[in-house]
Amino acid sequence: MALHPEIAAVTDRILERSKARRAAYLDLIRRELESGNDRPKLGCANLAHAYAGTDEQRDRMKDGRAMNIGIVTAYNDMLSAHATYYRYPEQMKVWALEVGATAQVAGGVPAMCDGVTQGYQGMELSLFSRDTIALSTAVSLSHRVFEGAALLGICDKIVPGLLMGALRFGHLPMVLVPGGPMRSGLPNKEKAAVRERYAEGKASREELLEAEIAAYHGKGTCTFYGTANSNQMMMEAMGLHVPGAAFANPGTKLRQELTRTAVHRLTEIGWNGDDYRPIGHIVDERAVVNAAIALLSTGGSTNHLIHLPAIARSAGIIIDWEDFDRLSRAVPLLTRVYPNGSADVNGFEDAGGPGFVIRELLGAGLMHGDTLTFAKEGMAAYGRKPAIEGDALVWHDHPEQSGDDSIVRTVANPFSPEGGFRMVHGNMGRACIKVSAVDPDRWVIEAPARVFSDQQAVQDAFKAGELDRDVVVVVRFQGPRANGMPELHKLTPPLGVLQNKGFRVALVTDGRMSGASGKVPAAIHLSPEALGGGPIGKLRDGDIVRLDAEAGVLEALVDPAEWAARDLAVAPPAAIGTGRELFAMLRNHASEAELGGSAMLAEAGL
C-alpha cells in the first residue's frame, strides 16, 4: 500500500528541516564507531578496572571477540513499573553467556514516579528528571567497554531520558526492555469516580485510599494509557523492542522469553558484522514519524508532544507541533483505552494491542513500513503477536478483526477519522490539546477566565465554591523555566466535578497534564510561558477566553489596544525545598516545550 500523501509530506518537511543536523549526527556516530568501538584499544589498567567488578566473566571479556552488553537500569521500588527490574541484570548476564556474550550493569539512572509526586513539590523536578536520566545514561555508557546496550526503563520521562542519552552513543546497537503492566485492578473509571466523590466531600479518605490501592495493587506499569504505556506503544512503532514486548505482564514465561530474546538478538546484531544496525540508524526521520502516528492513533499522552521532539533532537531530527497536528488530521483513532475509554492496557493487549494497531496502520499506508528495526524482519514484525508454544517464543498474525471493537478498531472502522491531538494558537501563543478524551460538545469553550499562579490556589477556590460557573481556569507560571513544568493532574477531579454539574469548563496553562488526564478540555504547554514575558501573563480575572479545538484557536477576547497596553503579571518567587533549588540551572536554560523543554539539549545546541 502506498504511503499516505500527508504522511509523506510531513516526513519530507522533517527531512528537509533536519538535513544539516542529521548529517552532523550521522557523522558523529560514524566517528564514534571508528574510534570508540574497539575495546582492545583501551589501556590494560582501564580494562582491568572495567572487568574487576564482574570477575566471573573476565576471561570472556578479555578475549574481546564477543559483545559486552552495557545494561542501563532504572530499577527502583518507587515505580511499580520499575520494581519488576530487580533481578533483570542477573538474568540478562546468564542469557548473554548462553550465546557467548557478556553483560554488565553500566549504570543506574534515577526514576521518578509521577504518581507518587503528583500534586506535590517533587512534581516540579519531574520534567528535568528526564535530563538527569539522559546525563546518567551518558555517564553509564561513557565507560566505552560495550558493543551494545540494553535500556531498562518504562515510565514517563525514563524512556525519553534513556533515549536522549543513549542516542549520543548511537553507533551502538541497543534495545529497550520493558517489564509489562500490572494485572487489572479496580477499573480506572471507578477509581476516578471515587476521587470526584472525595473532592465533593462525599467519600472518606479511608474509602479513597482503599480504592487507590485496589487500582495500584502490584508490580508492573499502571494500567491506564498514560505516558508510560504510550512510551511502549511508541517504542514498538520505532522498532526498538523485541516485537510485541510492550504489554506482556511481569512474571510470565512470555515476559521472560521476550527479555531473553532481546539479549540474544542484540548479540546477533553485533557491531562489526553484516547485520550491524546501531540505534542511531534505527531512530531516523521515518521512525520519529511512526512514533508520532502511533501516539496519535491511540490517543496517547500529551507529554510526548514534549518528549518526542526531545528524543528526535538527540538524533539530529526536528519535529514540531504543526507536524503532529497535520499527522493527527491524517490518521484515524483506532483505540479507546482509559482515559480515552473505559478499558485498560491489559484489555488493549487482549483485544490486539500495539501489534494489531501497527498491522492496521502499515496495511493502510499510514506508517512507514521500510524502516530499519531491532527485529531482523523489519516493521512488519511489529504487526504480529508474540506467544509461547511449548518452550518457544513464536509470533502469529493478528486476525482481521480485533478481539473487542469497543477497545481496538480497524482503519476501515475507526473510532474517529482523525487522531487525538490538536494544536491551538492565538494572541497568547501556541498550545496543545488532546481531544480524544473530550466529548466533542466540549471542544469549543468560551467563558470568563479565573487566573491562578499555582494549582493549590485552584483547589482552594474550588473548595470555597468560587468556581461553580462556566469558567476557563488559567494556571500560569507553570512552564519549564518557571517551576519545572509540573503536571497539574490533581486538578482533574475538581474540574471534572464542575463539568459534571453542567458548567462549561476548560483549563489553560503553560504547564503540563498527566497522560492519565482526560475528560476536561485543556490547552496545555502554552508557549511562550508566562515567565519571561509570555502573553498569558496579561490575562486577568473576567477576561473572556475562547478555546476552539476544532478551529485550532485559543484567544483572549480582549480589545487589541488594551491587550497590547497591558502589563505582565509578576512571577511568584522561585520555590526552594525538596531539592528544587538544585534544578535552577536546568530551569534557567530550558528550551520551550515545543523544542523539548530541555536545558541539556538547548545548551548542547541540539
Ligand SMILES: O=C(O)[C@H](O)[C@@H](O)[C@H](O)[C@H](O)COP(=O)(O)O
Ligand atoms: O503522564 C502520566 O501518565 C502520569 O504522569 C502518570 O504517570 C502519573 O503517575 C499520574 O499521576 C497517574 O495518575 P493518577 O495520579 O491519576 O494515579
Ligand code: SF4
Ligand atoms: S505509570 Fe506513572 S504512576 Fe505508574 S509507576 Fe509509572 S510513573 Fe508511577
